[in-house]
Amino acid sequence: MHPIEEHHLDLTRRRFFGHCGRTIVAGIGTLALSSMLRADRASVLTASESTLPIPPRPGPHFRPRAKRIIYMHMEGAPSQIDLWDHKPGLRDRFDQDLPDSIRKGQRLTGMSSGQARFPVAPSMFRFSRYANREDGVWISELMPHTAGVAGELCFIHSMFTEAINHEPGITFFQTGNEQPGRPSFGSWISYGLGSANANLPDFVVLISQGFGNMQALSARFWGSGFLPSEHQGCKLRSAGDPVLFLKDPAGVGRDDRRRMLDLVAALNEEETRRSLDPDVRARIAQYEMAYRMQMSVPELTDFSDEDEETLALYGPEVRTPGSFAANCLLARRLAERGVRFIQLYMRGWDQHSNLPGEIRVQSKAVDQPQAALIRDLARRGLLDDTIVLWAGEFGRTVYSQGALSPSNYGRDHHPRCFTIWAAGGGIRPGITYGRTDDYSYNIVENPVPVHDLHATLLHLMGLDHERLVHRFQGRDFRLTDVFGRVVHDLIV
Numbered sequence: 001m002h003p004i005e006e007h008h009l010d011l012t013r014r015r016f017f018g019h020c021g022r023t024i025v026a027g028i029g030t031l032a033l034s035s036m037l038r039a040d041r042a043s044v045l046t047a048s049e050s051t052l053p054i055p056p057r058p059g060p061h062f063r064p065r066a067k068r069i070i071y072m073h074m075e076g077a078p079s080q081i082d083l084w085d086h087k088p089g090l091r092d093r094f095d096q097d098l099p100d101s102i103r104k105g106q107r108l109t110g111m112s113s114g115q116a117r118f119p120v121a122p123s124m125f126r127f128s129r130y131a132n133r134e135d136g137v138w139i140s141e142l143m144p145h146t147a148g149v150a151g152e153l154c155f156i157h158s159m160f161t162e163a164i165n166h167e168p169g170i171t172f173f174q175t176g177n178e179q180p181g182r183p184s185f186g187s188w189i190s191y192g193l194g195s196a197n198a199n200l201p202d203f204v205v206l207i208s209q210g211f212g213n214m215q216a217l218s219a220r221f222w223g224s225g226f227l228p229s230e231h232q233g234c235k236l237r238s239a240g241d242p243v244l245f246l247k248d249p250a251g252v253g254r255d256d257r258r259r260m261l262d263l264v265a266a267l268n269e270e271e272t273r274r275s276l277d278p279d280v281r282a283r284i285a286q287y288e289m290a291y292r293m294q295m296s297v298p299e300l301t302d303f304s305d306e307d308e309e310t311l312a313l314y315g316p317e318v319r320t321p322g323s324f325a326a327n328c329l330l331a332r333r334l335a336e337r338g339v340r341f342i343q344l345y346m347r348g349w350d351q352h353s354n355l356p357g358e359i360r361v362q363s364k365a366v367d368q369p370q371a372a373l374i375r376d377l378a379r380r381g382l383l384d385d386t387i388v389l390w391a392g393e394f395g396r397t398v399y400s401q402g403a404l405s406p407s408n409y410g411r412d413h414h415p416r417c418f419t420i421w422a423a424g425g426g427i428r429p430g431i432t433y434g435r436t437d438d439y440s441y442n443i444v445e446n447p448v449p450v451h452d453l454h455a456t457l458l459h460l461m462g463l464d465h466e467r468l469v470h471r472f473q474g475r476d477f478r479l480t481d482v483f484g485r486v487v488h489d490l491i492v
Helices: 003-010 013-023 028-047 088-093 166-175 185-193 254-275 278-301 308-314 324-336 355-379 450-460
Strands: 068-074 127-130 137-140 153-160 203-208 341-346 386-391 395-400 411-414 418-423 431-433 443-445 470-472 475-477
Touching (some): 153 450, 185 341, 324 341, 341 355
Parallel strands (some): 203 341
Antiparallel strands (some): 470 475
């Protein structure tokens, strides 16, 4: 073991006591202390059957409305003005400077802060009203399939965040904090609720490549932080085996693999007794999960049992591994197999220039599959207890970044307001919540910070966000930090 790792283990109380109990041998007082410490360590081991105790799950704290979450993250931040937040009055303000009374001196990114002007760029796309309600939702022509399921969707136009750049913005949306190192949303769900399928991970991640400017995706976005490592997300690959080394090497059979794992488990149990390191127990659990996944994952990713009607529902790209369509269908298959948290990333929404051209391609890639996912879940009776969330890390500016013409413009990052939508699992369907000003620049009604969204989703999963805590380095941590309130207006 590396000396630094040895030092970190020595910082734990039980490790310290055990180490002292084995090494202190001099002096009557020291011998007495050594005896007490040995007794303390022995009692700990006896109580846990000579292994580390597994802490009980914190929840659910009350009857849940939902059993699982499918979270579609549109990495790069889609333009709410061109997709969901209809602002017809902007057409009369084309190329006018954004008024100071609207901007209010709010900070800008370094990409547009040096502009001499901030010309208003109305969306060039048509909007129509859907959901057959007087207060029905307005949806862009870019999302015709999604408009067809508008009656199931709850649009939140008043999301906001303090993060203005992608890395901290995604980190904040995934972990509740802009600083790296905290557990991800899916890890908190896994930690709080555990598994509903012993043969698949609690938390699975699927990634689709988009068509525009790609932001980096860090594995820590689905990491477990300071939670036990078995709660981190398991990323399925789009090419080759979904999980590396899923197949046994040539000449190695299932019985051989079982005997090897049993031997490794015995060695790890001995290391657990010696070091009292919780990561060793997590390693044992992950080896066993990997063994079971050798059987469950090939069946999961084989679409041959899907009928042609279902495949057609998701669109022509569904047969292309790694496409958003394929990952949406895979998300439904994971949901019906009891996976708690399914995270889909769709890259390529960072449109600082040539937005009309790029957003057309991006929207076409996601529109039919995400609508199909809603329909498919509903017809199988899964939507009632599945939350589907669609969100980016922030929004886009009403003013054009760089050159502006009626048919071409770009938009910079905008954290002060943006639109997300959710469906199923107790979410109120067919409504809009919150409102922005005439420029989609500031919130004027019912602001929803990210911590409130997290608190609300946890509530629907049967978890009290103030009670879902984990003690680390002497402090109780939670997904919502010291913030968050449940937005009951979003719940049926």
